[in-house]
Amino acid sequence: MKLSVRDRPLPGESFAGYLIRLADYNGRRTVNELLGPIGLDEKASLFASHQQAMEHACQLIAPMINYPVESLVNHFQEQFINSWVFNETRKIRSITLSQPRxxxxxxxxxxxxxxxxxxxxxxxxxCTQHSSVLIDSCPGCNTQLEWTFDIFRTCNACGLDWHDHTTEISNIPFWQQEFETLLQINKNELLDWLDSFCEKVIKSARPLDQYHDAIYSIPAQTTNILALVKQAYDPDQKQMEWPPEGFVKARRLKLQDTINQHIRQDGFALALGIKPVDVTSLVQSNLITPIYNSPVVRDMLFNIRDADRLIKNVKVIDSCPEGYIEVSAESGLLGLYDAKYGQLLSKAVVDGSVYRFVYSNNLNCIYVEKKRLVSHLESLLEESCAGLIPIQRALRILRISRDELTALIKNGTLRLGRHSSTANRIIGSSLWAFINTSHSSLTRRQNRLKSFGIR
Ligand SMILES: [Zn+2]
Ligand SMILES: [Zn+2]
Incomplete structure (x- = not known):
C-alpha cells in the first residue's frame, strides 16, 4: 500500500509528530487509522518515547512513502539514543514526554x-522561535491535547481554532536556557544538571509526599507541565499537587487515603532518630505495623504519623531522673547482652518505664529505669538464646576467646547441634544455662553493670 501524499520528515521533526502529519495529509484522523491497515495497532504516544516502536514503524512506513527504511530510521534515531535522554539512575529515567505539546x-x-x-x-x-509557552492542553477547555490530525489547527474537544487564541509570550525561562546551553557545550555537566532537575520535578509533582519513587517518564496523562517545572524551582509558592497515578508505585495507589504519609523504612527510622534495623525490632514487637509489608525492606511502607505517635507515647522530662539511666544505640550496655537498641526500646515503651529528653523530638536516646533495664536486657538475652546460636554470636555474648569456647564445648558445658547442618551452632539452652550458672560469666557481667552505675 502506498500513501497518496508521501511527505518526508522535516529537519528536527518528532517521530510521533511526523506520523500525525502524515495521517493528516492522507485524510486519516489518527496514527491508528494510518498504521492500523498495515498491522500496527499502537498508540502514537508509544512512538513518541520508544525507540524500538519507532524502528518497527519505520520499516512499515518506508515502503508506503517510497523512502529507504534506513534513511527514515536515521532521521529519528537521534531523538532516542542520546545518553542524556535516558539514564537508568535518574529519578525520571527518560526525559522524553509521550504526550504532545x-x-x-x-x-x-x-x-x-x-x-x-x-x-x-x-x-x-x-518555543525558542516565538518565546511562547508550549501547551499540552487546550487553552479554551483545558482538555489534554491528543495525537490527532487536527492538533495543528484546533482543539478536538471544544473546537477552539488556534488562530483565535492569543498565546502567552514570555522570556525563555532559565531552566530551559541552562539545559540548551549545556546541551551545546558540556554533556557531562548536562547529566548532573538533569539528575538534579528530574529530582526537583518529581518532588514538584507530589510536594506533600514524604518520599518520591523513581519513575520511567512523566505519566502520559500529565498536563500543566510548565506549572510543574515552574513549581520545581519555586517550592515556596502555593503548591499544586498532581494526581499520584504514574508518579507513585502501584501498591501505594491502593492506599491512597494516606498517600502523603507514606514513608519507607529508612525515612521512618530517620523520623524516630533510630537505625533502620531498629525499626524491624519495633515491627517484630508489634509496636509499629507497616502499612505495606514485604520481605524486601526497600518495598516496605510505613505511615509517618505512626512515628509521631510512638514518640508522643514516651513521656518527656528535663533531665535523667533518679534511678534511671540514659541509653542510646551506642550504649555499651546493649553489647553486653548482644541486644539491639530497637529491642530495648520496644520493651521499655511497652513497659512504660521510659522517658525522653523534653527538647528531643525523636527517640535516639531514652531514659530507662535501671532495675527494669537489667530485666529487659536479660529477657532479651534469654529470647536470643532460643534455638541455635552461631559460634561468632556466642563468642560475642560470652566475651571469651575461641579457645575458651572450644574447651567449654569439649567438656560438654556447651552443646553443638546434632545434625551436620547445625554442628557449627550452639544449642541455645546450653548457652543460657552456662550464662546463669558459670561463676566467671556472672561476675564478668556484674562488673560491667557496675561500671555503668547499675547494681
Ligand atoms: Zn513557535
Ligand atoms: Zn478545547
Missing amino acids: ICIQCCVQAEEPFIHNHWALLPVTH
Whole structure:
C-alpha cells in the first residue's frame, strides 16, 4: 500500500509528530487509522518515547512513502539514543514526554506546521522561535491535547481554532536556557544538571509526599507541565499537587487515603532518630505495623504519623531522673547482652518505664529505669538464646576467646547441634544455662553493670 501524499520528515521533526502529519495529509484522523491497515495497532504516544516502536514503524512506513527504511530510521534515531535522554539512575529515567505539546504560534504561522522533537523534552517548556509557552492542553477547555490530525489547527474537544487564541509570550525561562546551553557545550555537566532537575520535578509533582519513587517518564496523562517545572524551582509558592497515578508505585495507589504519609523504612527510622534495623525490632514487637509489608525492606511502607505517635507515647522530662539511666544505640550496655537498641526500646515503651529528653523530638536516646533495664536486657538475652546460636554470636555474648569456647564445648558445658547442618551452632539452652550458672560469666557481667552505675 502506498500513501497518496508521501511527505518526508522535516529537519528536527518528532517521530510521533511526523506520523500525525502524515495521517493528516492522507485524510486519516489518527496514527491508528494510518498504521492500523498495515498491522500496527499502537498508540502514537508509544512512538513518541520508544525507540524500538519507532524502528518497527519505520520499516512499515518506508515502503508506503517510497523512502529507504534506513534513511527514515536515521532521521529519528537521534531523538532516542542520546545518553542524556535516558539514564537508568535518574529519578525520571527518560526525559522524553509521550504526550504532545505544541507552540500555537508555530502552528498558526508556519507554512507547513510540524511538531519539533525538542518540544518532547521535559526541560523545554517554551518555543525558542516565538518565546511562547508550549501547551499540552487546550487553552479554551483545558482538555489534554491528543495525537490527532487536527492538533495543528484546533482543539478536538471544544473546537477552539488556534488562530483565535492569543498565546502567552514570555522570556525563555532559565531552566530551559541552562539545559540548551549545556546541551551545546558540556554533556557531562548536562547529566548532573538533569539528575538534579528530574529530582526537583518529581518532588514538584507530589510536594506533600514524604518520599518520591523513581519513575520511567512523566505519566502520559500529565498536563500543566510548565506549572510543574515552574513549581520545581519555586517550592515556596502555593503548591499544586498532581494526581499520584504514574508518579507513585502501584501498591501505594491502593492506599491512597494516606498517600502523603507514606514513608519507607529508612525515612521512618530517620523520623524516630533510630537505625533502620531498629525499626524491624519495633515491627517484630508489634509496636509499629507497616502499612505495606514485604520481605524486601526497600518495598516496605510505613505511615509517618505512626512515628509521631510512638514518640508522643514516651513521656518527656528535663533531665535523667533518679534511678534511671540514659541509653542510646551506642550504649555499651546493649553489647553486653548482644541486644539491639530497637529491642530495648520496644520493651521499655511497652513497659512504660521510659522517658525522653523534653527538647528531643525523636527517640535516639531514652531514659530507662535501671532495675527494669537489667530485666529487659536479660529477657532479651534469654529470647536470643532460643534455638541455635552461631559460634561468632556466642563468642560475642560470652566475651571469651575461641579457645575458651572450644574447651567449654569439649567438656560438654556447651552443646553443638546434632545434625551436620547445625554442628557449627550452639544449642541455645546450653548457652543460657552456662550464662546463669558459670561463676566467671556472672561476675564478668556484674562488673560491667557496675561500671555503668547499675547494681
Ligand atoms: Zn513557535
Ligand atoms: Zn478545547
